[in-house]
Amino acid sequence: MPRGPQKENQDLPQHASRFETFPIHPVPPPLKYSRERLAYEPDMKSHPRTAGFTLLEVMIALAIVGGLLVTLIYTLNYHLGIAERQTTLTIGSMLAKEKMADMERNPGNTKGEFPEPYSDFRYATGIERSNFPGMSEMHVTVSSGKEKVELVELIRNE
Secondary structure, three states, rough: OOOOOOOOOOOOOOOOOOOHHHHOOOOOOOOOOOOOOOOOOOOOOOOOOOOOOHHHHHHHHHHHHHHHHHHHHHHHHHHHHHHHHHHHHHHHHHHHHHHHHHHHHOOOOOOEEEEOOOOOEEEEEEEEEEEOOOOOEEEEEEEEEEEEEEOOOOEEEO
């Protein structure tokens, strides 16, 4: 049997009405929308419903996110400082080794700055007597800002 509303049909028996062709369902109540909440509220007394988050939930979430961001920024800054320090010490060590190699060929007490691109680095070289008989100490100190690299090498007196 077809469902849904039908037109007047002449083929129906005389005792049947047009409403017997489909079941009758109760009509649901109209939906209530609140301008403030924009949520379905069938009965506010028995089922209060709210949409969204409370102010307290939002404040707690913002506090957690804020704490994480502060920690992240502090950690990033700390590690960038360590990386910069290690870069300075690595360049200073390489320059000190180069200056030590120059001192082995030309010993002497000198001070100065390195040429570009290492103009931030300064050096000082020197030779001193050692506590060991017949030996001298060659010192090379390379510094840049707060960082300082010092190399000492023992050489035989001739």
